[in-house]
Amino acid sequence: xxxxxxxxxxxxxxxxxxxxxxxxxxxxxxxxxxxxxxxxxxxxxxxxxxxxxxxxxxxxxxxxxxxxxxxxxxxxxxxxxxxxxxxxxxxxxxxxxxxxxxxxxxxxxxxxxxxxxxxxxxxxxxxxxxxxxxxxxxxxxx
Numbered sequence: 344x345x346x347x348x349x350x351x352x353x354x355x356x357x358x359x360x361x362x363x364x365x366x367x368x369x370x371x372x373x374x375x376x377x378x379x380x381x382x383x384x385x386x387x388x389x390x391x392x393x394x395x396x397x398x399x400x401x402x403x404x405x406x407x408x409x410x411x412x413x414x415x416x417x418x419x420x421x422x423x424x425x426x427x428x429x430x431x432x433x434x435x436x437x438x439x440x441x442x443x444x445x446x447x448x449x450x451x452x453x454x455x456x457x458x459x460x461x462x463x464x465x466x467x468x469x470x471x472x473x474x475x476x477x478x479x480x481x482x483x484x485x
Contacts, residue, residue, distance in 0.1 A: 344397045345484055349381040352485040353393055358478045367470065375482050386411055389477055396481040406475045415472030420455060420465045427462075434462060439469075 347353050355376045358369040370376050378384040380394060388406030396402065408414060428434060438454045442464070456463035 347380060347393050347396050347481060347484050349394065350379065352377065352379045354482040354485065355389075355393060356480040356482055357389070360476045360478070361473055362476075367475075377485070386475075388475075389479065392477070392479055393481060396479075398481055398483055401478070401480040403476060403478050406477065408472050408474050411473070411475045412468040412471045415467050419467045420463060422461050422463045425458075425460055425462050440464075 355378075356370050357376055358371060359367050361367055376385070378390070380390055383390075386406055388404060388410045392402060392404035425434075434454055434457055436454055436457060440452050440454065441449050442452050443449055450466055452464040452466045453469060454462060455465045
């Protein structure tokens with residue numbers, strides 16, 4: 344039977360879990376994930392785990408933080424004045440926002456902390472600094 348190799352387009356069913364076992368993402372209730380091995384469309388550790396798998400084969404792989412979304416970087420957090428947000432915006436801890444930078448680029452941030460006068464924002468990826476475990480099943484090699 345054929346094994347997945349570099350350059351193959353594959354369809355994968357996956358569930359991603361954190362160290363505490365909580366699920367952060369899963370394709371089980373959705374369409375399978377389709378990607379081409381070697382194109383960098385998914386995390387490198389997931390891509391490497393699929394290489395050599397046969398259709399319907401399953402495996403679990405740990406992708407360390409350094410090979411996933413990198414370490415959590417403190418310099419990616421900042422405190423801004425609450426007055427910089429329109430009064431109509433109701434802010435909540437954990438909320439994801441799109442912020443326009445001075446160069447007109449848009450960047451995703453999370454609200455970390457709120458006070459009456461300030462908002463602490465985090466531009467790290469929500470999974471930065473976390474080791475990720477993926478349960479993978481190779482559904483098809485296209």
